[in-house]
Amino acid sequence: MQKEDEILLPAVRLEYQKNDLIVKEGDYGISIYQVLEGQVEVFIKSDDKEISIVKLGAGEIIGEMIFLTGSNTRRSASVRAIENSVLEAWHPTRISKEYEQMPFIIRYIADQSVNRLVQIDRRISELSRIRKEKKKPALAKPVKDLKQRALRKSVHWDCMYRPADTPKEIRLWGRIKNISKTGIRLDVMRMNALDIPHDIGKEFKAIAFLSNDKKVEIELKITNLCHLEKERTLSLGLKFVNLNKEAESAIGFFLLGQ
Amino acid sequence: MAIESRLYSYIIDEEEYPDRAIIITEGAHGDWIYLILEGRVIVRKKTPAGSIRIATLAEGAVFGEQVFLQMQNGLRTASVIASGAVKVGLVDMDRLQKEFRTISPLLKVLISNIAKRLQDATDHLISLSLNHDD
Numbered sequence: 001m002q003k004e005d006e007i008l009l010p011a012v013r014l015e016y017q018k019n020d021l022i023v024k025e026g027d028y029g030i031s032i033y034q035v036l037e038g039q040v041e042v043f044i045k046s047d048d049k050e051i052s053i054v055k056l057g058a059g060e061i062i063g064e065m066i067f068l069t070g071s072n073t074r075r076s077a078s079v080r081a082i083e084n085s086v087l088e089a090w091h092p093t094r095i096s097k098e099y100e101q102m103p104f105i106i107r108y109i110a111d112q113s114v115n116r117l118v119q120i121d122r123r124i125s126e127l128s129r130i131r132k133e134k135k136k137p138a139l140a141k142p143v144k145d146l147k148q149r150a151l152r153k154s155v156h157w158d159c160m161y162r163p164a165d166t167p168k169e170i171r172l173w174g175r176i177k178n179i180s181k182t183g184i185r186l187d188v189m190r191m192n193a194l195d196i197p198h199d200i201g202k203e204f205k206a207i208a209f210l211s212n213d214k215k216v217e218i219e220l221k222i223t224n225l226c227h228l229e230k231e232r233t234l235s236l237g238l239k240f241v242n243l244n245k246e247a248e249s250a251i252g253f254f255l256l257g258q
Numbered sequence: 259m260a261i262e263s264r265l266y267s268y269i270i271d272e273e274e275y276p277d278r279a280i281i282i283t284e285g286a287h288g289d290w291i292y293l294i295l296e297g298r299v300i301v302r303k304k305t306p307a308g309s310i311r312i313a314t315l316a317e318g319a320v321f322g323e324q325v326f327l328q329m330q331n332g333l334r335t336a337s338v339i340a341s342g343a344v345k346v347g348l349v350d351m352d353r354l355q356k357e358f359r360t361i362s363p364l365l366k367v368l369i370s371n372i373a374k375r376l377q378d379a380t381d382h383l384i385s386l387s388l389n390h391d392d
Contacts, residue, residue: 034364054378061367068372098365103357105268105349106369109291109323113372116313120379127386226387227307 011090016040016081023063023079031089033062038085044077046128053077067092067099068114076121152180159186161206163196164219172196174236176208179251183223183239184208190227190234198225198234203241208251216247261318265293268354269347275340282322282338289332290348291322297344302337305384312380314341326354327373329366335377 016022016038023029025044035058042053042062056062062079102110157176162168174188186206188198200222208216220238228235272295275281282288284304294317301313301321315321315338324335358366 034367053382054375059367061364061371064368064371068368095362095365095368098362099368102361102365104264105354106358106361108262108265109320109327110369110372112320113323113327113369113376117372117376117379120376120383124379124383124386127383131386226310 011088011094014087014089016085016087018081018084020081021078022081022087023075023077025076025078026074028074029063030066030092032064032067032092032095033079033087033089035060035062036086036088038081038083040079040085040087041082042077042079047132055082067096069118152178154178155211157211158209159206160209161186161204161220164203164205166196170196177235183220183237184218186220186236186238187228188234188236190232193234198222198236200224204238210250214250216250218243218247261293261295266347268349269293269295270350271348272345273348274343274345277340277342279340279344280337281340281344281346282334282336284334284337286334287332288322288334289325289351291320291326291351291354292338293347293349294319294321295345295347298341299344299346300339300341302339303335303380303384304337305388307388309337310384310387312336312384320349324373324377326351327370328377329370336380 013036014022014033022033022040035056037058039055039057040062041055043050044053045051063075065076099107155176155178157179159174159176161172161174162170172188172193174186177185177187179185203219203221206218206220208218210216218240219242221241222236223239224237226235227233273281281292281299284302294315296317298314298316299319299321300311301315302309303312321338322334325332361369
């Protein structure tokens with residue numbers, strides 16, 4: 001007992017009133033907190049709106065991400081007391097040694113989970129950022145986004161297509177929404193897609209009707225798909241499998257001179 | 259990613275799955291933890307708009323750990339499907355549990371928190387992806 005007290009930095013007991021801010025997003029800080037009594041809410045700010053992440057009660061820990069990821073970055077979220085609460089705050093050294101000396105397999109699994117969490121959090125903030133920018137008027141778009149746009153051109157071309165392994169009689173219709181050097185995005189009404197499977201990796205033969213009245217034959221392969229508007233629309237990401245010279249020069253016009 | 263040699267001592271059995279075989283079914287009971295020895299798997303989750311892929315895991319990755327880490331009911335939080343032929347090792351759960359008991363309560367909370375956050379973050383990501391509406 002005596003020995004333990006020597007290495008452990010003291011924990012501090014903190015009392016908060018309802019609505020008190022405990023941790024502020026963007027601040028530097030390394031303390032880890034454990035809720036002893038009451039309840040706290042973790043939230044982030046986006047566009048001046050608060051987005052609640054999770055509510056935590058007695059026994060739960062907050063502020064540990066900086067320790068776990070070994071980063072010296074700022075707090076990734078704010079925490080507020082939503083009841084009168086008691087928390088204990090301690091220096092990360094209180095657990096860092098034990099964390100490092102955990103049985104190998106547990107450490108291995110924990111580290112992998114932390115990495116996945118960091119990656120998913122990154123995807124969340126990336127996606128939130130993209131959505132936010134879409135809502136803003138075009139003028140406000142940063143240069144980086146303009147560059148991406150130059151490589152991807154918005155279009156509204158009708159498109160007739162069929163799975164590559166089916167006879168010509170089968171005709172499905174969709175609308176090409178944008179086009180890049182590597183592929184297209186094609187939106188299809190689900191009711192028009194009949195029962196033809198649209199799985200990732202499936203190949204299709206298509207005829208695109210360009211706005212200059214040209215017709216172009218292309219071969220495509222699904223690389224990703226998502227459902228829009230409560231499943232009514234299927235939005236397909238397709239890669240060119242085969243783009244002949246003729247098709248290339250016909251649609252190439254749209255990819256240049258941005 | 260090469261497999262850390264210390265991990266092999268935790269592997270009590272090996273299983274091989276052909277392409278597209280379902281290794282774990284979301285919503286089913288089960289608490290085995292797997293380590294990918296060869297090949298890749300795809301992690302899929304059910305959503306209101308159908309099943310979607312949330313991750314691809316390769317050699318050295320662990321999956322099936324959520325049930326154990328969250329110390330809750332034994333329902334699988336996602337499905338795991340072989341992507342090409344895959345060989346997995348089954349982790350010795352008795353030994354894992356024994357070793358988990360040796361760590362302090364504080365660290366236990368910390369670790370199960372990571373798992374919970376991972377699940378919440380995944381759900382959050384899915385709802386964001388499904389709501390992009392233009």
